[in-house]
Amino acid sequence: MATSLASALLLTAILAGAETSAASTFESAAEFRPQGKIDELVFARLKQLGIQPAHLCSDEVFVRRAYLDVIGTLPTAQEALQFLQDRDPNKRRALIDRLLERKEFADYWAMKWSDLLRVKAEFPINLWPNAAQAYHHWIRASIQQNKPYDRFVREMLTSSGSNFRVPAVNFYRAMQSREPSGIARTVALTFMGVRAEKWPRERLAGMAAFFSQIGYKPTAEWKEEIIYFDREKAAAQWAAGPPVMVFPDGVKANVPAGKDPRAVFADWLLDAKNPWFAKNIVNRVWSWLLGRGVIHEPDDIRPDNPPVNPELLAYLEQELVASRYDLKHLFRLILNSSTYQLSSIPRDKRPEAAANFAHYPVRRLEAEVLIDAICQVTGTSEKYSSAIPEPFTFIPEGQRSIALEDGSISSSFLELFGRPPRDTGMESERNNRITAAQRLHLLNSSHIQRKIEQGPHLQRLAQSRRGNPREILVELYLTILSRRPTPDELMTLAEYADSTRDPRAVFVDLAWALINSAEFLYRH
Amino acid sequence: MSEQAISRRDALRWGLAGAAGLWLADRLAGPGRASTPTPAKAKSVIQIWAWGGPSHLDTFDPKPEAGNDYAGPLKAIPTNVDGVRICELMPLLAKQADKFSIIRSMTHGINSHETAAYMVQTARPQGGRDVYPSVGAVVSLFKGYGAGYKGLIPPYIVLTEPQGRFSEAGFLGSRYKPFATGGDPAQSRFAVEGVVAPGISDARQQARRELLHKLNRLDHAMKGDAQLAALAESEDQAYDLILGDAGKVFDLSQEKPELRERYGRTTFGQSCLVARRLVERGVPYVTINYKGWDTHKQNFQTLRRKLPEMDKGMATLLEDLASRGLLDTTILWWSGEFGRTPRVQWEAPWNGGRGHWGRVFSAVVAGGGFKGGRVVGASTDKGEEVKDRPVYPVDLISSMYELLGIDPEARLPHPLGETALATPRAADGVTMGGRLKEIM
Numbered sequence: 011m012a013t014s015l016a017s018a019l020l021l022t023a024i025l026a027g028a029e030t031s032a033a034s035t036f037e038s039a040a041e042f043r044p045q046g047k048i049d050e051l052v053f054a055r056l057k058q059l060g061i062q063p064a065h066l067c068s069d070e071v072f073v074r075r076a077y078l079d080v081i082g083t084l085p086t087a088q089e090a091l092q093f094l095q096d097r098d099p100n101k102r103r104a105l106i107d108r109l110l111e112r113k114e115f116a117d118y119w120a121m122k123w124s125d126l127l128r129v130k131a132e133f134p135i136n137l138w139p140n141a142a143q144a145y146h147h148w149i150r151a152s153i154q155q156n157k158p159y160d161r162f163v164r165e166m167l168t169s170s171g172s173n174f175r176v177p178a179v180n181f182y183r184a185m186q187s188r189e190p191s192g193i194a195r196t197v198a199l200t201f202m203g204v205r206a207e208k209w210p211r212e213r214l215a216g217m218a219a220f221f222s223q224i225g226y227k228p229t230a231e232w233k234e235e236i237i238y239f240d241r242e243k244a245a246a247q248w249a250a251g252p253p254v255m256v257f258p259d260g261v262k263a264n265v266p267a268g269k270d271p272r273a274v275f276a277d278w279l280l281d282a283k284n285p286w287f288a289k290n291i292v293n294r295v296w297s298w299l300l301g302r303g304v305i306h307e308p309d310d311i312r313p314d315n316p317p318v319n320p321e322l323l324a325y326l327e328q329e330l331v332a333s334r335y336d337l338k339h340l341f342r343l344i345l346n347s348s349t350y351q352l353s354s355i356p357r358d359k360r361p362e363a364a365a366n367f368a369h370y371p372v373r374r375l376e377a378e379v380l381i382d383a384i385c386q387v388t389g390t391s392e393k394y395s396s397a398i399p400e401p402f403t404f405i406p407e408g409q410r411s412i413a414l415e416d417g418s419i420s421s422s423f424l425e426l427f428g429r430p431p432r433d434t435g436m437e438s439e440r441n442n443r444i445t446a447a448q449r450l451h452l453l454n455s456s457h458i459q460r461k462i463e464q465g466p467h468l469q470r471l472a473q474s475r476r477g478n479p480r481e482i483l484v485e486l487y488l489t490i491l492s493r494r495p496t497p498d499e500l501m502t503l504a505e506y507a508d509s510t511r512d513p514r515a516v517f518v519d520l521a522w523a524l525i526n527s528a529e530f531l532y533r534h
Numbered sequence: 535m536s537e538q539a540i541s542r543r544d545a546l547r548w549g550l551a552g553a554a555g556l557w558l559a560d561r562l563a564g565p566g567r568a569s570t571p572t573p574a575k576a577k578s579v580i581q582i583w584a585w586g587g588p589s590h591l592d593t594f595d596p597k598p599e600a601g602n603d604y605a606g607p608l609k610a611i612p613t614n615v616d617g618v619r620i621c622e623l624m625p626l627l628a629k630q631a632d633k634f635s636i637i638r639s640m641t642h643g644i645n646s647h648e649t650a651a652y653m654v655q656t657a658r659p660q661g662g663r664d665v666y667p668s669v670g671a672v673v674s675l676f677k678g679y680g681a682g683y684k685g686l687i688p689p690y691i692v693l694t695e696p697q698g699r700f701s702e703a704g705f706l707g708s709r710y711k712p713f714a715t716g717g718d719p720a721q722s723r724f725a726v727e728g729v730v731a732p733g734i735s736d737a738r739q740q741a742r743r744e745l746l747h748k749l750n751r752l753d754h755a756m757k758g759d760a761q762l763a764a765l766a767e768s769e770d771q772a773y774d775l776i777l778g779d780a781g782k783v784f785d786l787s788q789e790k791p792e793l794r795e796r797y798g799r800t801t802f803g804q805s806c807l808v809a810r811r812l813v814e815r816g817v818p819y820v821t822i823n824y825k826g827w828d829t830h831k832q833n834f835q836t837l838r839r840k841l842p843e844m845d846k847g848m849a850t851l852l853e854d855l856a857s858r859g860l861l862d863t864t865i866l867w868w869s870g871e872f873g874r875t876p877r878v879q880w881e882a883p884w885n886g887g888r889g890h891w892g893r894v895f896s897a898v899v900a901g902g903g904f905k906g907g908r909v910v911g912a913s914t915d916k917g918e919e920v921k922d923r924p925v926y927p928v929d930l931i932s933s934m935y936e937l938l939g940i941d942p943e944a945r946l947p948h949p950l951g952e953t954a955l956a957t958p959r960a961a962d963g964v965t966m967g968g969r970l971k972e973i974m
Contacts, residue, residue: 035751132648133649372762434705449765453776454728457727515738519742519745527750528750529751
């Protein structure tokens with residue numbers, strides 16, 4: 011059978027004719043056109059720097075990229091094929107719209123926010139499982155409803171009540187330090203993209219004062235906690251004269267007695283003219299989709315770390331504010347730009363080219379996305395567990411890891427592949443650089459090997475009677491790489507099949523090689 | 535192995551710098567700049583982590599005179615050191631007592647697993663914004679690739695499962711996380727996860743690797759990309775372990791069957807043997823993660839089963855290290871996160887159990903510049919409190935660092951550039967009893 015597979019493949023390969031170049035799989039022949047203001051601003055800057063941007067990406071690349079970037083999920087073979095066969099000239103726009111409404115959109119971005127907000131039951135955050143779940147559900151629901159971003163933040167900053175019933179109050183619990191200055195640093199990092207450690211001491215103290223009247227008290231319920239405006243603390247401060255509270259821009263706040271200073275701070279932060287608030291979120295969203303912020307690192311905004319393209323950043327800010335903080339609008343704007351849709355194959359390899367978005371940056375899939383993708387293509391599932399044996403932490407079979415609610419629910423794969431520990435909320439906590447230990451695991455671990463050898467999805471594919479070898483291979487390529495094999499790839503496979511006696515091993519080795527290819531492991 | 539191959543490997547780093555790696559490279563205050571207070575006596579550490587908190591009264595601090603409600607049914611036996619007694623279930627260790635020292639006055643007062651485990655392995659209380667790295671991560675920072683370690687085997691190995699309850703590398707990041715072997719060394723073939731794939735011949739490994747190279751289309755299209763170059767490097771390293779000599783360190787069939795018997799054909803016993811093989815090849819830090827000491831119920835039945843296994847593995851390890859001249863340069867550190875309630879809970883549902891006890895517990899150290907045959911400190915008559923010479927985790931950890939030639943006050947690279955030291959200072963408000971000069 012191995013030989014018949016080989017000859018059938020060889021024949022198709024020969025019939026299909028000339029070898030395609032490696033690049034043509036990934037690049038589109040379409041002429042480049044600016045799609046809007048983003049492209050104008052990016053390409054003006056590239057022109058100014060004398061940088062030639064990459065070609066537009068092929069449909070094969072786009073469908074995979076859009077799924078991974080927007081919903082953290084691989085397209086199925088069916089979904090990829092449908093898109094590739096679609097002749098609608100606006101099919102990319104239509105796909106983006108569809109993906110923004112998928113339930114995985116909420117899963118994936120709730121995961122991202124849960125990293126930044128440190129949603130984790132245990133050490134060192136210690137939210138405890140019920141509260142971690144409640145918090146995650148609230149975050150996910152907010153994303154699913156596309157809650158205006160300013161409202162999302164206001165709820166976190168100003169809510170009072172029980173950590174189980176008013177989930178947004180967990181914002182003030184999910185931090186290692188509950189000292190006012192610790193809270194201020196977390197608020198600055200999360201919503202201003204600023205590392206307040208670098209500030210002069212008085213500035214941090216001025217901001218910390220807004221968070222110095224928060225009360226935490228337990229209830230009779232196990233691990234329930236009430237977060238509230240503590241009037242006694244406030245009164246004690248007022249007894250020594252009106253407390254001094256200063257916004258980070260240096261303006262002194264006027265907080266009347268009896269008023270929760272958190273609300274005063276939120277009013278300042280959420281003002282359309284606030285120099286940090288919109289800038290921070292548009293820069294983060296840009297960096298999530300394009301691998302790098304206009305200000306880089308995205309959570310290190312400071313005067314001596316200027317944006318590479320200030321006009322671009324200003325434009326994104328305007329758009330967000332004008333859309334009333336509609337994050338999906340921002341996503342749509344970026345995803346539909348030609349800048350986002352450039353190929354990852356650079357035509358200019360200088361670092362300035364990458365820093366100015368002249369090509370799409372290749373990045374390893376995040377731990378969760380990677381294991382979900384491997385599970386999806388093999389038809390297998392993973393076991394997740396938490397060190398805290400609460401009913402909430404027993405995970406059903408088939409759980410996708412991007413939808414895990416609690417950072418304490420984990421697996422050794424997620425740990426090995428750099429899932430963030432959710433200790434600090436910094437973007438750099440997520441580590442997507444490949445290590446030899448990770449490579450070993452992918453190439454040779456029993457965990458991955460078993461999925462490839464025994465995964466029901468792959469087994470069904472290998473044994474499918476309807477298909478001839480070529481169809482099986484096309485299906486396999488669509489499943490794993492979201493594209494069809496090229497003639498020269500079929501030729502390579504034919505040679506491989508020819509060189510071995512065990513047809514089962516051929517199929518396993520092929521699936522193994524595709525799963526271990528850069529094309530599978532990296533966003534591109 | 536050619537010289538050239540070695541220098542190429544040299545350039546390859548095991549855990550390629552992480553997302554935080556860029557600043558690490560810039561700011562590494564570590565190996566190069568840290569002052570080395572004394573020349574290093576120790577090169578490696580084998581940490582036997584008795585996870586769960588072993589009972590001090592039933593191991594290295596027996597109190598037969600305290601009566602049955604404290605001592606329980608287990609007797610104490612003399613050792614080859616005058617006046618030092620240990621539990622009767624460890625007769626082999628009793629014959630090696632001249633090689634190790636017992637610290638009977640370990641204390642931190644914490645009774646929950648997680649925070650106590652964190653304290654014992656980082657010398658710090660939980661809290662504050664930072665999660666500090668464990669001893670193994672710090673040693674792999676200062677004795678690993680940044681400090682001239684050249685092995686392909688990662689510098690920080692855990693046999694066989696990671697602890698996983700908190701990030702062992704803390705803010706140092708995943709580059710300093712341990713490599714957990716998985717598998718079971720007591721099986722006929724120790725299937726180290728990733729290194730040994732049962733059922734795949736070397737020829738097939740070779741062939742499928744070639745297939746991967748031919749099919750790796752994106753890689754062909756993007757020659758020169760830094761991310762993909764890192765992927766290729768990691769692949770080279772991986773195959774040096776899968777197909778090259780480096781992976782043979784885990785092949786216990788290279789050892790005499792008689793020696794394997796002496797270690798005990800248990801996961802723990804064979805892990806001790808693997809640990810010896812690893813330090814023999816220069817791996818600076820090996821943790822044997824030894825679970826099952828959380829004996830709330832039926833403490834004595836459990837110990838009757840576990841202690842003979844531990845005795846065999848640990849005693850043979852000491853003997854084997856010593857006979858190969860490795861004990862002089864290898865610290866053996868045995869400890870759990872705390873001890874156990876001195877007063878036995880005879881009643882149901884415990885039925886002779888012991889709870890958590892952080893006020894006083896025991897640790898054992900040997901080799902690498904630690905003297906043997908000594909006892910440091912003492913607990914009270916019933917083993918409830920420190921009687922004299924309290925030893926806090928910081929004292930033990932900074933003593934080990936000193937022997938390893940690591941400045942206990944060396945700066946660690948911190949993601950925000952803050953000052954973070956290998957161990958806390960008294961000035962930071964940490965209680966200390968002082969380094970273990972009496973046994974160094």
